[in-house]
Amino acid sequence: xxISITVNGSExxxxxxxxxxxxxxxxxxxxxxxxxxxxDTSSCGACxxxxxxxxxxxxxxxxxxxxxxxxxxxxxLAPSEEELHPMQQAxxxxxxxxxxxxxxxxxxxxxxxxxxxxxxxxxxxxxxxxGNLCRCTGYHNIVQAVLAAAKSGxxxxxxxxxx
Amino acid sequence: MIPAAFDYVxxxxxxxxxxxxxxxxxxAKVLAGGHSLVPLMKLRLATPxxxxxxxxxxxLKYIRDEGDHVAIGALTRHRDVEIxxxxxxxxxxxxHATSHVGDPQVRHRGTIGGSLxxxxxxxxxxxxxxALGATLxxxxxxxxxxxxxxDFFQGFLETAVGEAExxxxxRVPKATGAGWSFQKFNRRAQxxxxxxxxxxxxxxxxxxxxxxxxxxxxxxxxATEAAIASGASVEDAAAVADEGTEPAADLNASVEFxxxxxxxxxxRALAEAxx
Numbered sequence: 001x002x003i004s005i006t007v008n009g010s011e012x013x014x015x016x017x018x019x020x021x022x023x024x025x026x027x028x029x030x031x032x033x034x035x036x037x038x039x040d041t042s043s044c045g046a047c048x049x050x051x052x053x054x055x056x057x058x059x060x061x062x063x064x065x066x067x068x069x070x071x072x073x074x075x076x077l078a079p080s081e082e083e084l085h086p087m088q089q090a091x092x093x094x095x096x097x098x099x100x101x102x103x104x105x106x107x108x109x110x111x112x113x114x115x116x117x118x119x120x121x122x123x124x125x126x127x128x129x130x131g132n133l134c135r136c137t138g139y140h141n142i143v144q145a146v147l148a149a150a151k152s153g154x155x156x157x158x159x160x161x162x163x
Numbered sequence: 164m165i166p167a168a169f170d171y172v173x174x175x176x177x178x179x180x181x182x183x184x185x186x187x188x189x190x191a192k193v194l195a196g197g198h199s200l201v202p203l204m205k206l207r208l209a210t211p212x213x214x215x216x217x218x219x220x221x222x223l224k225y226i227r228d229e230g231d232h233v234a235i236g237a238l239t240r241h242r243d244v245e246i247x248x249x250x251x252x253x254x255x256x257x258x259h260a261t262s263h264v265g266d267p268q269v270r271h272r273g274t275i276g277g278s279l280x281x282x283x284x285x286x287x288x289x290x291x292x293x294a295l296g297a298t299l300x301x302x303x304x305x306x307x308x309x310x311x312x313x314d315f316f317q318g319f320l321e322t323a324v325g326e327a328e329x330x331x332x333x334r335v336p337k338a339t340g341a342g343w344s345f346q347k348f349n350r351r352a353q354x355x356x357x358x359x360x361x362x363x364x365x366x367x368x369x370x371x372x373x374x375x376x377x378x379x380x381x382x383x384x385x386a387t388e389a390a391i392a393s394g395a396s397v398e399d400a401a402a403v404a405d406e407g408t409e410p411a412a413d414l415n416a417s418v419e420f421x422x423x424x425x426x427x428x429x430x431r432a433l434a435e436a437x438x
Contacts (some may be wrong), residue, residue, distance in 0.1 A: 001171060018171035018214065021205075027433040040164050043203055045268060054242075060201050061272065064171050065194075065218060097341065109268065116267075130352040131266025 003067035007032070008076025016063045022049040023058035025066075026073060034074040039134070045132030048105035048112075049073050054159065055112030057131070072157065074104035077111065086154035087111050087146070093121045096145035098136035106132050110146045114156040122147060166204035173216045175329040177329055180217045185304060185327035187213040193329065194218065195238055195277035198269050199286075220242040223276070223331055226250060233300075234235055235333045237276025241265070244275055254335050256343040256363055260291045263345070266353045277349040279315070280330045282380070283410040285355045287347065289316055289381035290373030292333070294343075294361040299323075300332035307331065341365045342436035347375070350415065357415045358424035360384070360404075362432035368392050372432070377425050384408075384429055397437060401430030 004013045006135035007030055014029050026035050026049065034057060038046030042060040049058045050072040077085040084092065087107050097103045113120065120128060123148045126139070134142060149155030162163065172182035184191050187254055191192045192211035194200060203209040207419050218224070223238040226247045233254055235244065241261050244250060250258040264270055264278065264287055279299065292299075292312040299310045301324055310323045317323060324330050342364035359375030370391045372384040386406035390399060403426075409419035 017168070017170055019166045019204075021165065021201075024165070034388070041268065042198065042265075045266070048268055051271075055268045056272050057268045059200055059205075060269075062171075062201065064195075065197065065216065112271075113267065127269055127352075131268045161279065 001064055003064055005066050006070045008072060009159040013151045018062065018064050020063040020064050021059055022061040022063045025063035026058060032073045032075050036101055036104060045100050045109055046105040048108040050108060050112060050157065055109045074108060085148045086152050089148035094141050094145035094148055102132060102134045106142055111155060111157050114150055118156065119150055164205040167207055169211055170213045172213060172215065174220060176220055177223060177331055180215050180329050181302060181304055181318060181327055183215045189326055191215055194274040195274045196240065198273035199277055199281040204400060214253055232334045232336045235275055235335065237330045238274050241270035241273050241275065245270060253337040253339045256261045256345055256361060257291055257335060260287050260345045260361060263287055263347050275333060276330045280322055282316055283332045284319065284378060284381050285376045287356060287359055287375060289362040290359055290375045293373030293381055293383055294363045294371040295335055295338060296371055298334040299330060301328050303328040316380045338363050344435035346431035346432045348424055357437045358421050358428060360428040360432045362436045364436040368394060372429060373424060374408065376419060377410045382408055387429055397430065397433040401426055401433055404429035
């Protein structure tokens with residue numbers, strides 16, 4: 001079945017098997033390997049992307065369900081090649097990662113959270129990231145990064161939309 | 164993990180979905196948000212040969228104030244239930260319990276109708292509907308019929324929705340100002356409840372209690388409801404919460420632990436709903 005998805009601002013048409021998962025479509029057909037497959041059971045959140053502006057787990061969405069939708073992956077978040085998105089910058093400054101495997105999903109979940117709750121409390125950040133697992137950091141610096149991004153005022157996706 | 168191959172058809176309306184289901188018979192499954200079905204298909208525990216995607220049937224996405232009840236379209240996403248002003252005011256237990264379904268990503272995709280039609284005794288919302296005394300609207304080729312929540316959940320992953328039928332609406336009686344409590348006991352943030360209790364207290368002798376994960380289907384704490392109706396204390400009523408249930412043992416809990424949890428959580432729920 002032919003599907004058309006607006007991926008990080010550009011339209012991408014592909015013929016896909018109905019059983020193709022969105023995460024495999026992103027990694028294999030679109031060649032965007034920043035989105036990771038972690039648990040593959042909708043638990044860990046490593047595959048989190050924005051579908052029509054909201055965080056979803058792309059291992060639990062069929063590519064055909066995304067037909068006609070707008071998709072943003074971690075590659076589409078930064079305003080330019082030289083500049084990080086404020087959330088990425090905050091993760092860097094607050095040491096919000098060690099191995100980095102969960103990071104793309106964390107950043108996508110965190111930006112979606114700030115779209116919904118622009119000035120979250122620490123508890124709201126922790127609850128808002130309950131769908132993302134990190135095996136390295138103990139979460140402390142991730143939470144600090146999201147709070148710092150919220151404070152900077154640009155931690156949601158408004159920046160990406162304006163590019 | 165990749166699902167077994169299937170044919171994919173997209174329905175533009177409830178009527179079209181029903182005729183597609185009739186055409187394909189028991190080989191077909193309805194796909195809404197996909198957050199119950201797709202995981203099962205990835206594990207090959209479900210291998211439908213046809214998926215009828217109703218995800219774009221926008222006229223089944225609504226939350227309407229209908230006076231004495233709130234009508235919710237089956238394709239309304241968990242996120243929209245969670246933040247609905249009408250539900251937060253008039254059926255707060257449903258908005259609250261929905262905020263405990265899965266995680267934010269899951270709630271962006273999963274739908275109330277999809278979760279209920281899946282009929283999983285471990286999921287949160289069926290117990291809430293039992294506690295509220297909700298009604299479910301099921302549409303078939305010959306029109307619609309109303310099914311009480313008590314009759315909807317018939318067995319493990321089995322509901323009253325027939326092969327060529329579609330759950331289209333959930334009607335939830337308002338519980339404005341009523342006491343309520345939702346107790347979910349799990350070990351980690353996004354886990355299913357090991358046991359859960361939904362409690363709506365509309366008066367001194369009138370309480371509805373639904374239990375999560377205490378039987379092969381979502382069930383009432385019937386003995387507790389009867390005890391409250393006959394004037395028993397919260398402590399005495401909670402002590403019989405597991406009566407008549409047949410919980411299963413699994414990696415998380417033995418049968419006895421589940422029974423214990425049901426009694427303790429029902430006690431907490433009754434106390435909170437009665438305060």
